[in-house]
Amino acid sequence: MSEDAAQAFARLRSAFHALCELPEDARAQALADWRQRDAALAASLQELLAHLHDEDLSAPRVRLPRFGPFQACECIGSGGMAEVFRAERVSGDFAQVVALKRLHASRLDVAQQARFAQERALLARLDHPHIARLIDGGVGDDGQLWLAMELVDGSAWQEWVARDPTFDERLAVFRQVAEAVDYAHRHLVVHRDIKPSNVRLTRDGVPKLLDFGIAKGLDEAAEELTQSGQRLLTWRYAAPEQILGQATTTATDIHALGVLLFELLSGQSPHAEVTGTTTPWAERILQGPVRRLPARLPLRNAPRGWQRRALEAVLARCLEKVPEHRYASVAALLDDLQDLQSGRALRSGTGGFARQWRWRLWRHRRALAVASAVLLVAALGVMGTWRQAQRAEQQAARAEARLSALLDVIGGAVPTEFSGHESRTVDLLIAAATRLQQRHADDPVLLRQSLGDIGHALLNQGYSEAAVPVLRAALQAQNEERDGTPEVRLSLLKLLAFALELPTQRSALRTLADEARALSADDRVSASQRIDVLGSVAGALSKQGDFELAFTVLDQAERSLRAGELLPSAHENFLRQKGWVALRAQQFPRAKETFMEALSVIASQPDQFVPMRRAEAYALLAEAALGADDPTRALSAWQEAWPEYQRAFPEGHPDREAIRLLGEQVAQAAPHSP
Amino acid sequence: MSDDITQLLRRWHAGDSSALEVLLPQVYAELRQLAAHALRGHRHHDTLQPTALLNDVFVRLLGAQQVDIQNRKHLFTTASKVMRQVLVDRARAQQRDKRGGGLWQQVEWVEALHLPIEADMDLAALDDALKALARHDERMAQIVEWRCFGGLEVIEIAHLLEVDERTVYRDWAMAKAWLRHALGAP
Numbered sequence: 001m002s003e004d005a006a007q008a009f010a011r012l013r014s015a016f017h018a019l020c021e022l023p024e025d026a027r028a029q030a031l032a033d034w035r036q037r038d039a040a041l042a043a044s045l046q047e048l049l050a051h052l053h054d055e056d057l058s059a060p061r062v063r064l065p066r067f068g069p070f071q072a073c074e075c076i077g078s079g080g081m082a083e084v085f086r087a088e089r090v091s092g093d094f095a096q097v098v099a100l101k102r103l104h105a106s107r108l109d110v111a112q113q114a115r116f117a118q119e120r121a122l123l124a125r126l127d128h129p130h131i132a133r134l135i136d137g138g139v140g141d142d143g144q145l146w147l148a149m150e151l152v153d154g155s156a157w158q159e160w161v162a163r164d165p166t167f168d169e170r171l172a173v174f175r176q177v178a179e180a181v182d183y184a185h186r187h188l189v190v191h192r193d194i195k196p197s198n199v200r201l202t203r204d205g206v207p208k209l210l211d212f213g214i215a216k217g218l219d220e221a222a223e224e225l226t227q228s229g230q231r232l233l234t235w236r237y238a239a240p241e242q243i244l245g246q247a248t249t250t251a252t253d254i255h256a257l258g259v260l261l262f263e264l265l266s267g268q269s270p271h272a273e274v275t276g277t278t279t280p281w282a283e284r285i286l287q288g289p290v291r292r293l294p295a296r297l298p299l300r301n302a303p304r305g306w307q308r309r310a311l312e313a314v315l316a317r318c319l320e321k322v323p324e325h326r327y328a329s330v331a332a333l334l335d336d337l338q339d340l341q342s343g344r345a346l347r348s349g350t351g352g353f354a355r356q357w358r359w360r361l362w363r364h365r366r367a368l369a370v371a372s373a374v375l376l377v378a379a380l381g382v383m384g385t386w387r388q389a390q391r392a393e394q395q396a397a398r399a400e401a402r403l404s405a406l407l408d409v410i411g412g413a414v415p416t417e418f419s420g421h422e423s424r425t426v427d428l429l430i431a432a433a434t435r436l437q438q439r440h441a442d443d444p445v446l447l448r449q450s451l452g453d454i455g456h457a458l459l460n461q462g463y464s465e466a467a468v469p470v471l472r473a474a475l476q477a478q479n480e481e482r483d484g485t486p487e488v489r490l491s492l493l494k495l496l497a498f499a500l501e502l503p504t505q506r507s508a509l510r511t512l513a514d515e516a517r518a519l520s521a522d523d524r525v526s527a528s529q530r531i532d533v534l535g536s537v538a539g540a541l542s543k544q545g546d547f548e549l550a551f552t553v554l555d556q557a558e559r560s561l562r563a564g565e566l567l568p569s570a571h572e573n574f575l576r577q578k579g580w581v582a583l584r585a586q587q588f589p590r591a592k593e594t595f596m597e598a599l600s601v602i603a604s605q606p607d608q609f610v611p612m613r614r615a616e617a618y619a620l621l622a623e624a625a626l627g628a629d630d631p632t633r634a635l636s637a638w639q640e641a642w643p644e645y646q647r648a649f650p651e652g653h654p655d656r657e658a659i660r661l662l663g664e665q666v667a668q669a670a671p672h673s674p
Numbered sequence: 675m676s677d678d679i680t681q682l683l684r685r686w687h688a689g690d691s692s693a694l695e696v697l698l699p700q701v702y703a704e705l706r707q708l709a710a711h712a713l714r715g716h717r718h719h720d721t722l723q724p725t726a727l728l729n730d731v732f733v734r735l736l737g738a739q740q741v742d743i744q745n746r747k748h749l750f751t752t753a754s755k756v757m758r759q760v761l762v763d764r765a766r767a768q769q770r771d772k773r774g775g776g777l778w779q780q781v782e783w784v785e786a787l788h789l790p791i792e793a794d795m796d797l798a799a800l801d802d803a804l805k806a807l808a809r810h811d812e813r814m815a816q817i818v819e820w821r822c823f824g825g826l827e828v829i830e831i832a833h834l835l836e837v838d839e840r841t842v843y844r845d846w847a848m849a850k851a852w853l854r855h856a857l858g859a860p
Binding site for chain 2: 005006009010013016017020021047048049050051052053056057058
């Protein structure tokens with residue numbers, strides 16, 4: 001093919017492109033113009049247009065479906081996972097036009113659908129002037145999921161940018177978008193797909209963020225596809241951690257906001273290349289340098305001098321490749337933007353300006369501190385008793401702004417985990433522990449407190465193995481505290497002792513026992529704590545079959561029994577642990593005596609113990625007496641224990657069942673009893 | 675899916691492009707089964723996209739391995755080419771031996787895969803015309819090949835080419851008009 005012919009075809013193509021979508025009369029007019037200029041091209045063009053089928057120019061028409069009270073009117077967008085319709089309410093008394101999103105349910109499995117439903121519930125709570133509202137949602141006859149969202153009828157982001165707003169106008173609109181993101185983060189929702197096509201402006205110029213969290217649901221559904229590289233979305237607005245398939249957090253949204261702002265001010269991507277080669281986006285974002293703002297910004301009243309430098313610093317901070325190096329929150333970014341726009345030094349001190357400004361993470365830090373503490377307690381599944389709620393309150397007061405960092409961690413780690421999947425709570429807690437260690441390596445008190453709480457929670461939920469590294473990290477942090485006390489360390493050691501259950505951890509437990517014994521000798525440690533911790537360590541040792549060391553530890557604790565005032569609960573717990581050690585070592589007479597001693601402590605101050613504690617002590621006594629060949633004692637003890645178990649547990653419950661079986665054994669051993 | 679197919683996939687993934695040529699017809703057989711199954715199970719199959727099926731097959735076959743955009747482009751291009759080869763060869767064979775018509779049903783294939791090819795299309799002639807179009811504008815011919823033989827949607831093609839969706843629609847419409855003219859449509 002000759003050069004000329006190739007050029008002729010290229011001209012034909014551009015002429016066709018220009019004409020094909022025009023209405024009939026405009027098309028004829030344009031053709032007539034071409035005939036004047038280039039008769040040959042006009043002839044080819046006319047032939048082509050004669051063979052043009054208009055339906056080839058757009059997606060095939062589908063019958064417009066109905067969703068609950070909404071009738072779809074036209075398809076206004078489609079992608080791999082969903083289609084978006086403009087839809088009208090057709091039932092009810094009022095008129096309403098919505099953007100209706102239909103998810104291809106065939107791509108979602110049951111678990112994903114369930115998660116989607118939870119997501120919807122979460123989204124329904126997002127009510128912000130700059131977030132397109134979720135109006136309704138449901139499941140269609142064909143099992144497809146749909147969502148009705150507020151329809152933003154004004155203009156697309158790019159259309160608004162094309163109208164050439166000034167620098168101040170641009171920044172003001174951007175800040176409104178960031179406020180929406182900040183609001184969502186505080187409601188534990190991460191967007192993960194902030195980009196120009198997800199922001200629209202109303203006719204009054206008010207920006208609205210779309211697809212809030214929906215994007216997330218979709219991402220999850222598309223996760224497998226992503227992993228296989230079948231993702232059809234462009235990486236242009238992705239953060240490094242998204243490309244690497246790592247956890248996406250609030251920091252991911254901050255990166256996207258940085259890209260959005262950079263493009264808004266410069267018209268170019270911060271990852272765009274100057275040279276014009278075509279390295280894939282993913283590679284550029286992961287490895288390439290972040291561009292600086294071009295010297296000349298295509299803006300009216302573009303910032304200059306320090307304001308421009310501050311702006312560059314803010315953008316650089318948003319676009320850090322390592323999530324932990326970015327702004328800790330959108331609120332901090334907003335503070336800086338506000339300062340920047342009103343000509344003040346940046347509060348965050350970003351860019352080296354005005355370090356005198358204190359880093360202000362949150363505006364309502366106390367409220368958030370309470371919230372985060374409560375969230376943590378909620379995550380542990382121990383909400384509901386006043387005592388614990390009070391504890392959360394105290395914690396909040398104590399931890400102040402430190403705990404707000406925890407909220408960020410919890411919110412950022414895995415936001416949907418609060419939807420009640422128990423199996424996920426452990427992931428959440430572990431993720432939170434990891435992030436805490438990454439972000440707050442310089443704050444040992446916060447680390448020790450939070451990691452201790454998390455380790456305790458893991459232990460309570462039965463995840464001993466997962467609790468071990470967390471508690472070890474807490475101990476490590478405690479070591480680095482300037483004013484660390486033996487009391488605090490001992491309470492962590494007690495938790496770790498319970499967690500070291502595996503046979504492979506036997507020597508670690510012995511080492512721990514040595515440390516606990518040495519620390520207990522400190523005068524600052526109260527007698528109550530000493531016997532409590534040492535008893536617990538001895539109990540743990542006996543579980544590992546390490547009876548010799550267990551008895552040695554118990555002997556050391558024994559000396560404190562006479563030392564002074566003991567809390568009845570600590571005293572009883574010590575005796576119980578001691579009894580357990582004997583029981584496990586099959587020293588039944590010793591166990592029997594010890595449990596009787598424990599029961600006398602309970603009897604001396606009955607109001608200090610719940611009925612179940614007493615029942616448990618009697619059940620243990622029954623078991624020890626049975627082993628010690630004392631069926632009479634075993635029977636009377638069992639008779640004391642049984643009614644409480646009957647009261648506390650329904651029939652068939654494993655705890656109740658165990659005691660019932662114990663009763664049968666006792667009855668067999670004492671055939672003459674009634 | 676048998677082991678040797680997995681083996682072929684591994685070879686392809688390791689960079690041996692000849693493996694894919696051997697593999698593709700078998701993969702399409704699998705794909706066809708999947709499509710037929712999906713069609714039986716779904717009355718509302720207007721939302722079922724053939725490429726998604728193609729994706730599904732490859733995702734299933736390749737597991738969680740990383741396939742980047744360049745590889746994907748290569749995959750779709752090769753897949754479409756092989757599919758074109760398979761369909762056109764069979765159409766030609768059928769033209770040579772009219773009695774063999776019962777063995778292969780063009781319509782059945784095209785429908786099962788949701789390919790945008792008219793039922794009575796003379797595939798051999800289409801193949802020739804497409805070659806001619808490629809001499810004028812290679813990309814336009816590529817778009818037709820992807821759509822007609824690879825089952826790709828416009829939006830996916832737009833991503834592969836990194837161009838606007840509208841541009842692809844206009845090129846597709848022009849290519850079809852051009853082909854209709856070349857094939858002597860009235």
